[in-house]
Amino acid sequence: MKQAVHFGAGNIGRGFIGALFSQSGYHVTFVDIADQIISKLNEEKQYQVNLATDAHESMTIDNVSGLNNLTQENEVMEAIKNATYLTTAIGPNILPRIAPLMAKGIAERIKSNSEKLYVIACENQISATELLKGYILESLDEDTKAKLEGQVYFFNSAVDRIVPIQNNQGSLDVLVEPYYEWVVETTETIPPVEGMKIVPDLAPFIERKLFTVNTGHAVIAYLGYLEGKETIDQTLQDEEIVKQVQATLGETGAYLIKEYGLNAEEHQQYINKIINRFKNAYLNDGVTRVGRSPLRKLGPNDRLVRPAVQAQKAGLSYTNLAKAMASALMFDFNGDEEAVKLQSLIKEKGIRAALSEVSGLDENSDITNEIVRHYDQLKK
Numbered sequence: 001m002k003q004a005v006h007f008g009a010g011n012i013g014r015g016f017i018g019a020l021f022s023q024s025g026y027h028v029t030f031v032d033i034a035d036q037i038i039s040k041l042n043e044e045k046q047y048q049v050n051l052a053t054d055a056h057e058s059m060t061i062d063n064v065s066g067l068n069n070l071t072q073e074n075e076v077m078e079a080i081k082n083a084t085y086l087t088t089a090i091g092p093n094i095l096p097r098i099a100p101l102m103a104k105g106i107a108e109r110i111k112s113n114s115e116k117l118y119v120i121a122c123e124n125q126i127s128a129t130e131l132l133k134g135y136i137l138e139s140l141d142e143d144t145k146a147k148l149e150g151q152v153y154f155f156n157s158a159v160d161r162i163v164p165i166q167n168n169q170g171s172l173d174v175l176v177e178p179y180y181e182w183v184v185e186t187t188e189t190i191p192p193v194e195g196m197k198i199v200p201d202l203a204p205f206i207e208r209k210l211f212t213v214n215t216g217h218a219v220i221a222y223l224g225y226l227e228g229k230e231t232i233d234q235t236l237q238d239e240e241i242v243k244q245v246q247a248t249l250g251e252t253g254a255y256l257i258k259e260y261g262l263n264a265e266e267h268q269q270y271i272n273k274i275i276n277r278f279k280n281a282y283l284n285d286g287v288t289r290v291g292r293s294p295l296r297k298l299g300p301n302d303r304l305v306r307p308a309v310q311a312q313k314a315g316l317s318y319t320n321l322a323k324a325m326a327s328a329l330m331f332d333f334n335g336d337e338e339a340v341k342l343q344s345l346i347k348e349k350g351i352r353a354a355l356s357e358v359s360g361l362d363e364n365s366d367i368t369n370e371i372v373r374h375y376d377q378l379k380k
């Protein structure tokens with residue numbers, strides 16, 4: 001049986017990427033630090049993916065097992081030795097931490113297995129696999145690096161499926177929205193995986209996804225949080241917030257249409273479809289999950305800052321994006337480590353210096369001025 005090794009047995013790992021490999025005839029070895037999930041995968045060897053629809057359809061995902069990367073290094077290396085695909089859905093900030101073990105596995109593998117290995121990071125981050133490749137290379141000697149060509153391939157990808165935090169402690173089952181899209185950038189012919197779409201240039205796909213789905217999601221999460229809402233669908237019952245989401249996606253849309261020559265009408269349909277996906281009440285998707293890690297979300301290449309900078313360069317409006325960033329700066333949820341850090345940074349350095357440190361924006365730039373203007377208004 002073909003083998004896939006997937007780092008991150010969380011929501012997207014089990015509910016999307018691992019599920020597609022299993023459905024494509026692969027045995028999936030999940031690698032994670034969560035002992036409870038790993039033990040359960042090895043005991044039960046299967047789980048259910050449940051669709052968040054009226055009909056509550058569900059599918060059984062089998063041929064799965066688990067390894068703990070902290071306590072089973074040798075077993076993880078052995079699994080990498082035998083894999084066709086090596087994927088991740090672990091969070092962009094964790095990639096540097098798992099790269100050394102991936103590198104060890106790859107180094108061992110190329111000594112004895114001449115089959116091709118495909119590495120794909122499935123994270124909400126532009127060029128995530130390219131970054132992961134860089135971290136892996138840091139851990140490889142020159143001799144091994146020279147042998148990678150033609151044997152180990154690294155493909156960037158974009159992943160889209162809303163998978164909320166699961167309210168079923170102790171179960172492996174995952175509730176997911178029915179929609180999904182997994183786009184992988186390559187011109188190679190690679191072993192087929194059901195649901196994987198191959199494109200030669202990922203840029204329009206990842207930017208369209210990140211600056212529509214994730215920008216829109218962030219606007220709802222941060223404004224909803226400020227309004228004391230619990231979930232994304234509840235927040236969307238507020239017509240003012242819906243208008244704000246549409247206005248913000250109008251700004252990212254104008255940039256995307258200009259940059260990639262998208263059809264304006266089709267892009268509007270894409271936006272409408274996404275807002276409808278967000279309204280799915282079965283998902284019960286928390287504003288604190290969607291708003292998680294505000295330092296990452298306010299980063300220079302992420303869903304808020306990058307489209308604003310690009311819009312400004314193109315002479316387009318960015319005031320609604322600035323409002324979204326202002327609301328992100330007010331995300332003071334105590335249960336989120338990055339939110340706590342962000343609030344203490346603001347307290348310590350003031351809003352302009354804190355924003356500049358996190359986003360790379362100049363303290364007195366036009367975009368910063370606009371963000372601070374909205375921040376002061378929201379604070380009132």
Ligand SMILES: NC(=O)c1ccc[n+]([C@@H]2O[C@H](COP(=O)([O-])OP(=O)(O)OC[C@H]3O[C@@H](n4cnc5c(N)ncnc54)[C@H](O)[C@@H]3O)[C@@H](O)[C@H]2O)c1
Binds near residue numbers: 033089
């Ligand atoms: N949930 C979604 O709707 C969604 C959709 C598209 C993309 N994504 C992206 O997928 C990635 C994962 O998101 P998620 O929602 O599945 O998160 P998650 O928290 O449900 O899963 C992450 C998993 O990684 C594991 N992990 C953390 N640190 C680790 C380490 N050092 N070594 C091994 N395992 C470790 C955790 O135990 C957890 O099981 C993120 O980049 C996210 O942006 C999420």
Ligand SMILES: O=P(O)(O)OC[C@@H](O)[C@@H](O)[C@H](O)[C@H](O)CO
Binds near residue numbers: 213217289290293
């Ligand atoms: O995963 P994050 O923290 O980058 O973003 C939160 C959500 O916007 C995200 O998980 C979406 O649900 C997902 O990207 C939908 O495809």
